Amino acid sequence: MTTFTFSHAAPRRLAGALDTILGHLVEIPAALLVVAEIVVLLAGVTSRYVMHTPLVWSDELASILFLWLAMLGAVVALRRGEHMRMTALVGMASPGVRAFLDVIAIAAPLAFLMLVIGPAVEFAQDEAFITTPALDIANTWRAAALPVGTGLMLLVACLRLIKSANWRLTISALALVAAIAGSFVALAPVFRDLGNVNLLIFFVGLVALTVLSGVPIAFSFGLAAFGYLALTTSTPLVVVVGRMDEGMSHLILLSVPLFVFLGQLIEMTGMAAAMIAFLASLLGHVRGGLSYVLVGAMYLVSGISGSKAADMAAVAPVLFPEMKARGAKPGDLVALLAATGAQTETIPPSLVLITLGSVTGVSISALFTGGMLPGIVLAVTLCAVVWWRYRSDDLSAVRRATRGEILKKLLIAVPALALPFVIRAAVVEGIATATEVSTIGIVYAVLAGLLIYRRFEWARLKPMLIDTAALSGAILLIIGAATSMAWALTQSGFSGQLARAMGALPGGAAMFMAASIIAFIVLGSVLEGIPAIVLFGPLMFPIARQMGINDVHYAMVVILAMGVGLFAPPFGVGYYSACAVSRINPDEGMKPIAGYIAALIVGLIVVAAVPWISTGFLH
Incomplete structure (x- = not known):
């Protein structure tokens, strides 16, 4: 008995030690890549802007470093268990x-990583024949991030399984994943004859199975895409x-x-404290x-911040x-x-706006301009509910701030209040790109904090x-997985x-808009924001254009x-983030949030019905 305990514990201790070493080896370069x-x-x-002599190599070097940052960040996120996953059903x-x-x-991610490591190495080797224009180096230096990152994630996944407290569970889980993968491979000849039914099997069935089981969303998408292409196509x-x-690798990102x-x-x-x-x-x-x-x-x-959890x-x-x-x-x-959290999704410089622009080709500055007013419309509907709920509050014990106190707090807050407006104005006016403005904002925040x-x-x-690298990864x-x-x-x-089916809906543009609202509320609750946008944005926007709907208006809706889907319980993961940040039990907010969600939907319908709210300030 003693021997078994030792043999069980020794690999776990070794895996733990290796994991700690690997953590330092990956986290420090990832942090340095953010600085670089x-x-x-x-x-x-x-x-x-200052020297009036553009550095022709800066964007190219930034792009090379960026792919390394993305992959090492993904390794850090996997090691910490911070990849986005739907845990609503798992929690029940x-x-x-x-x-x-x-x-x-x-x-399941281990299966995906084993599937992708070979093609990733081959891809990096193929990129050796391409030379970067400004730095004049082989593109393999950039592409190597993919196999290196994949290999490190493979190692992290193996170490996490070895560290698992219950080996019986680990072996059962590996056996189940292997059995499902084996049955899919065995059925490959059948799949090749099914045509588009395969789309339901892989992109609905397999994605739903993995996402609802709590498999991280990136790996769920990756398994579906690679499985579909490997088993049903050549x-x-x-x-x-x-x-x-x-x-x-899109530069906007x-x-x-x-x-x-x-x-x-x-x-x-x-x-933030000064503003509040x-x-x-x-x-x-x-x-x-x-x-x-x-x-x-x-x-x-x-x-x-790019993270609603960080905002909250x-x-x-x-x-x-x-x-x-x-x-x-x-x-x-x-x-x-x-x-x-739901009300402010369109407020620039939201990462959802930047991501949507990168995958659909809609102007980022137009999205930044169009995003301000819809957020105000939803704020008004939320404030109406606040007014109703608190209309009979007793404020006899609350002291009103004097003009002097307000003025003093305004003076303290001005540097902080100015930053969001400077960022938004610079991008909207076309003075600088979102990427350039973010670097200026960082310098501004550092100087404001120090001085x-x-x-x-x-x-x-x-x-x-390190947190930045992990969230970014x-x-x-x-x-990346959703693009594939x-x-x-x-x-x-x-x-x-899909375009033909949506275009054939009775009621034209209005019915298409209503169907889009329902679809994205459901997608937002199941897939979170960015995955839903990346996956369905490129499919839906061309249809909206055919219907005569303005790109920016459709984007806001x-x-x-x-x-709304992301922050609505019981599935919306954003709601649980709010509970985690607040340290409040999710059960306590279930009833009160119903009124606020209703207010958000009313505001959403107003934004959908009045295009001017999204497009009125476009040049």
Whole structure:
């Protein structure tokens, strides 16, 4: 008995030690790549706007570093268990089933990584024949990130399985994944005769099975795309790796890690707290006043971090203690916080807007311009519910801030308040790209923290940089996998059939818009925001154009619909993020959020019915 315990524990201890070493070997380069990305892009911006002599190599070097950052970030995210996954159903299961599904969530990505490692190596070798124009080096230096990142994720997945507390569960999960994979391979001759029925099997059946089982979304998409192409077509798998690379390497996406880091800087330097303190001094004495402040604060800070969880984490700890002291129920607080998460999805520089622009070709500056007013419309509908709920509050014990106090807090908040407006104005006016503005924003936030707010926690920089890499890697791997999946759908002719079916709906553009709203609410609740947009944006936008719907108007409607799904319980993962940030039990917010979700849907219908709200300020 003693011998068995030792033999069981020794591999786990060894795996734990190797995992710790691997963590340092990956996290430090990933953090340094974030710094390098900021420095290279800032050098390009400075050279272009200050020296008036553009650095021809800066974008190219940034693109090479970016793919490495994406892949190493994905490794960090896998090691930490931070890849986006739907856990609503997993959370409802019994402890035994939940433990089994948690192991499946490692075993299924392992199957995908084993499938992709060979084609990734072949892809990197093929890129040796291409030379980069500015740096004049083989493109293999960039493409090698794919096999290296895949290999490291493979190692991480194996170590996590070895570290698993229950080997019986691990072996059962591996056996189940192997059995499913084996049965799919055995049925390959049957699949080849099924035609487009395969789309249902792989892109509905397999994706639904893996996503609902809690397998990370990026790997669920990857398994479906690679499985479909390997077993039903003669397409070389190296082509699919190329589509993944294309999806992850879009220059517009360079701003993703930079905005994530900028959002963390705003919170760390006290800029977010300064904004909220000013708003609270203005409205704190009004019935439900701090709820209005919550709506306004989320509008101001939203989109800058690239993570709704980060936005909520910047606002909730500052406001919630005072709101609770005034008698607000925890369930009401978390319900409104989640609702503001959905309300602010279109506020620039939202990563959803940047991603949508990159996959559909819609102008980023037009999306930034069009996104401001829809957020205000939804804010008004939320504020109407706040007014109704808090109309009979007793505020006799609340002291109204004096003009002097308000003015003092305004002066403190001005540098912080200016940043979101400067960022949005620079992109909207075409002065700088979203990527360039994000680097300027980082410099501004660092200087404001050091010189104005005198708050800059150097010890937090390393974990912030690693967090940035992990979140960026998780987002970009989804985009890469979803791009390959969307390409497979297009190759199958499905997009043409979808266009014809949607175009044939009775009621024309209005019915198409209604169907899109319902579809994206469902997709938002199941797939989260960015995966839903990447996968279905390229399919739906051409149909909307044929219907005569403006691209920006349609973008605002689908993003808001997706946001409603993302933050609506019981499936919306955004709602559970709000609960985690607030440290409030999800059950408490289920009832109060119904009114806020209804208000969001009313606002969404108004935005859909009145195109001017999205397009009125376009040049």
